[in-house]
Amino acid sequence: MTETDVTRTPQAATRLRELAFGAMSAGALRAALRLGLPDALGDTSATVEDLAREVSAHPGALHRLLRALACQGVFAEEPDGRYTHTEASRLLRADAPRSMRDVALWTTEPWTWEAWPHLDRAVRSGGSVFPELHGKQFFDYLHEDAPESAAALDRAMTQSSRTSAQDVTAALDLTGVDSVADIGGGQGLVLATLLERDPTLRGTLLDLPGVVASADRRLRDGGELAARATLVGGDCRVDIGVRADLYIVKNILEWDDDSTLRTLRNIVAAAAPGARVAVIENLVDETASMRFTAAMDLLLLLNVGGRKHTKDSLLTLIEQAGLRGRDVRAVNPSLHMFECTVPA
């Protein structure tokens, strides 16, 4: 393509310039959160000077940050130069009902800035860049070397589960189910929601030891659901020594296929014949938010050598692991549930 071709397509050139500055968008979002801007700005508009005082920032530099964010629809500048919230910036407030604060912080954690420049290497090799960059696997790095990022992940997972927990628990059929096990269940929000919904249900939360240590207060000793909850710290790829009528596997089969197969086979080995398994995932081919899922898919390649699945690729692994059942249905616009059973 010649230079002339580019000048004939200014929209394409502009779009490419904006894309190449994508790191600025993520960095500006993170800066706003770390400065506490979304929480500092209330229901009414504020001057840049007032906001700068509130968040201890340089007024001129803060104005530049706000202008860049406003170009993306995050905050808006009024004709008199005051700034106000938009729908998007309001979602960054800690007290917003469906707050995206922790999710945005997690997606822009320091490790992501180290990993993205190596995406070409990951695309060549088809695997994670973590062993080469840090000499260890992603979750080992997170828990051993970056505890702040590990805590940010747990908060983000709980936050995004908060928005989907009601949809997931409403979609799960608990007929004939006395016990449920959430494998890789994070801090246990989905499990706690289920136990609250059904007062006779017992539940087990299995996740990495550092994660269950900070499980939902309701599930921990002294919590109102603790008598019906068991917390297990472990590695689901190594062993799942938990018997349950229903296993939930939500947003964890996103790593390499070997880990996915090992996890599903460990469930088959632990479960009684006829036990049910609900695999819940964002699919890369059946989604209303392709830009997000495709981006997440690449982040998973970088950090765990994993991927977001298509419906067929996940069904193939489910079958290879020895599970039965092909009923796949939407739980909400971004999540699908694969309902499976452990064969006799």
Ligand SMILES: C[S@@+](CC[C@H](N)C(=O)[O-])C[C@H]1O[C@@H](n2cnc3c(N)ncnc32)[C@H](O)[C@@H]1O
């Ligand atoms: C994307 S989060 C999903 C959490 C939760 N299921 C949800 O939907 O909110 C992935 C979870 O898998 C857990 N995890 C990662 N490796 C694991 C392993 N080897 N064994 C058990 N859990 C693991 C992480 O700690 C994290 O809580």
